[in-house]
Amino acid sequence: MAQMDLKKYQPYIIIGVIVLFALLTLWTRGIPSEGLVTAEGVNLLGNDPWYSLRQVEQTVANYPGYAWFDTMTFYPSGDVIYWGPLFVQIIATLCVLTGAATRPEIMLVASWVPPLMAAAMVPVTYLLARKIADWKTGLIAAGLIAVIGSNYAYRSLFGFVDHHIAETLFSTIFVLAYVTALLAARDRPLSPKNFETLKIPAVTAALAGIAYLLGLFNMPTMILFALIVAVFTLVQFLLDFFQDRSSDYLVLINAVVFGVAIIGMAAFGFPHPGLDLSRYTVGHVIVYAVLIAGTLALYGLSVFLKGRPKYYYPAALALIAAAAVAVLFVALPDIYNLLISSLISFFGERPVTTTVQEARAWSFSAAWMTFHWGLVLAAGGAAALLWKNLERVNPAHVFVLIWSAIILASTAAHVRYEYYLAANIALLSAVFAGAVINATWKDVARLLGRGSASKASPAPEAAEKQETPAKKGKKGGKAPDTRKAKTPKRDQPDYLKIGALAAVVAVTLLFAGTSLMGNIALGTNAKYSGMDSQWMEALEWMGENTPDPGVDYYAIYDRESFTYPEGSYGVMSWWDYGHWITFVAKRIPNNNPFQHGVAGPNGSARYFVSTSEEAANRILDNIGTRYVVTDIQLDTSKFHAPATWADPDVGQERFQPYYLLPESAGSTNYQAVPFNNQEYYLTMVSRLHNFDGSMTDPTEASVIYAEYLEPARANTSLPVITRTQQMNATAGAAAVEAYNRNAPAGSGATLLNMYYQYRGDSVLQPLERVPALHHYRLVHETPRNVYGNVGEDGPDLKTVKVFEYVPGATINGEGIIEVPIVTNTGREFTYRQESVNGTFVVPYATSGWSGEVKATGPYRIAGTGQTFDVTEEDILQGRTIN
Structure with a gap:
């Protein structure tokens, strides 16, 4: 019943x-809702969700219209959805x-x-x-x-x-x-x-x-x-x-x-x-x-x-x-x-x-980490x-x-x-x-004593009467039977099957339990893993302090008839951040997480790893860029991405080459280790983010003088470092020149610097002089120092920086020109530039500028008494200052 x-x-x-x-x-x-929901909205996860919200806002404003063409991304062409x-x-x-x-x-x-x-x-x-x-x-x-x-x-x-x-x-x-x-x-x-x-x-x-x-x-x-x-x-x-x-x-x-x-x-x-x-x-x-x-x-x-x-x-x-x-x-x-x-x-x-990340091939280790016993x-x-x-x-x-x-x-x-x-x-x-x-259920029922077999088969007592012959006593009577009743063989459980069931149940519960615990941890970790607060601060500032590009954020435009208005412009950054720029700042990125605007001669990859300001400027001129946004990740952990997009065959090897080093003193086992070379410090992303576009000389901090064997000589896939010595850049350059003058065949010497993962402030330590950028001025930086609280004398590098691309004013003169700058965070630095053919092209105004990053004095040619006042109009009009 x-x-x-x-x-x-x-x-x-x-x-x-x-x-x-x-x-x-x-x-x-x-679970993440506990930390992601704020009064300003939801701090969405990842990159693409921000664009989905942009589409939702646009669709709600034009309900039920849907835009197959978006003017608020991939400037200056707009993007097809x-x-x-x-x-x-x-x-x-x-x-x-x-x-x-x-x-x-x-x-x-x-x-x-x-x-x-x-x-x-x-x-x-x-x-x-x-x-x-x-x-x-x-x-x-x-x-x-x-x-x-x-x-x-x-x-x-x-x-x-x-x-x-x-x-x-x-x-x-x-x-x-x-x-x-x-x-x-x-x-x-x-x-x-x-x-x-x-x-x-x-x-x-x-x-x-x-x-x-x-x-x-x-x-x-x-x-x-x-x-x-x-x-x-x-x-x-x-x-x-x-x-x-x-x-x-x-x-x-x-x-x-x-x-x-x-x-x-x-x-x-x-x-x-x-x-x-x-x-x-x-x-x-x-x-x-x-x-x-x-x-x-x-x-x-x-x-x-x-x-x-x-x-x-x-x-x-x-x-x-x-x-x-x-x-x-x-x-x-x-x-x-x-x-x-x-x-x-x-x-x-x-x-x-x-x-x-999501386009990479699947490895077995990644598969096991994801599904483990489910596989x-x-x-x-x-x-x-x-x-x-x-x-x-x-x-x-x-x-x-x-x-x-x-x-x-x-x-x-x-x-x-x-x-x-x-x-x-x-x-x-x-x-x-x-x-x-299903294959073992009957055996489980038999084990528990309530299977169908127990109903269909005779009871133990009946079975005994049917199968056991009577024993007679001395007087012919029945002898008492003290044997226990036997269960028919077909009604006995198969313990092998029961063991198999127990194993499968255990593995299934292990899979489910481990996955559930993983999901709880995933949700808990995601509570505060939305957009970085420094990026949010930078883009909110951009939305409030940069010119409106003149395109209605909510409007649906026809691709065939749309043209960007006069005065519109693009924002150059790495593609990861394109949707953030669209949604938070309501500005138009030159590239986006659809990987549009990344590759090619005018792509962001070529721009950020370019070692020539003239070549980089041509890219910005071609795609109508006015602002450039950099961050510490693009400068370090993501640097391999633009390097690979710019030249898939070489990748980051041009800027951060790998060398083989012994795993320990006297070891014959080697490990591949990346280093920074001078080419890295000459890239646009390094010159902007690390050096604020200013001329920078090597410091007294030590760099690595390295002697190495070329792959053909060492019969390896990478150069093998045979000797290293810490020395300052000046002494190191002299040592490199001296060694290479008489270097044995298949060997050489070079200057290197530690990779950022091994020495965080190495990005601030060029191996040779890095020339100034002439057409970029810092207009905003976020407050967080990536090195934490290191005191007044410690390195100070901000998480996100915004630069404006300007024509710049020309000043006639020879030598090195300097101007003191204070940023919106109170950080002070001196913008320095060496003359080229008797002229300087400077990006900062000393008067008439109402921005947050200011010059605190006039331009001065070092070693002379010459000073120059440069107005904001001089900078924007590209004037020559007498």
């Missing part, structure tokens, strides 16, 4: 457990419905959408696992997706307002709908003459098509799932042919799914020209039409070859595929190039992608599905395996796809755990 009651309430129990898992998800994702409106429209609609109109209100509403989508993944994953296996597997999968961590968890945290979690949600909904369609059509006799046989499969397939469109309208990378369907279709046709099964259900499903996709895409429109599949182009329609046609071709070939030797079908497919590739290559090169370039760009890697469980789940399909193939299982394999390959190519893979890990882990539970 108790069991009947439990069965009766089972649906409600399942719903209750799913709700609890969803609430657990919402709680862990919401290549992802879809769905995620932004969902947030904008919620803002409209809740009455959120101010920036803090909009940010708060938007910040809860990713956690809510993560919570929605719980029932979706349950339903998918239930379709694949049973309700027990569904509950396990729901529990695992609630706690699974790393990229998936991070990208669904409160404050990470980006479309990534929406990609996972809508793609998983598509998989659920497609699997449902497969199961609805499997083993169902389909007849075009009988609509009743087609109705349910067609309706479920249409729903899968709608789910595909939802994913597509969120992000064009949904095309990956068309590839998954294509690979599955090919594999399933082969399996059906070898098992003498009809594949007509695949024709129906694919025709309906991608027919809906074609209709939806046509109704949506094509905001982007060309055939690029990473954007919303007609290329999508072509691919979907080819997929439908390919399915029909596979079906026709299977019908034609029915009854013939099995190897005919794969052989014919190989020949047709080769012919199709040849035809595309010769007759339709655009489509051929479209397909090949899309595959290469998606699964390939370039040197510059190593500078983008073992998922492998078991994949094996379980394969085992179940050995005798009779289940198309839904085949689809899940192919989906998982392609997503795994995508993640291996680019670590960002971890957030897709989370659904596969949770599902396959649950499949394995569920399979083990």
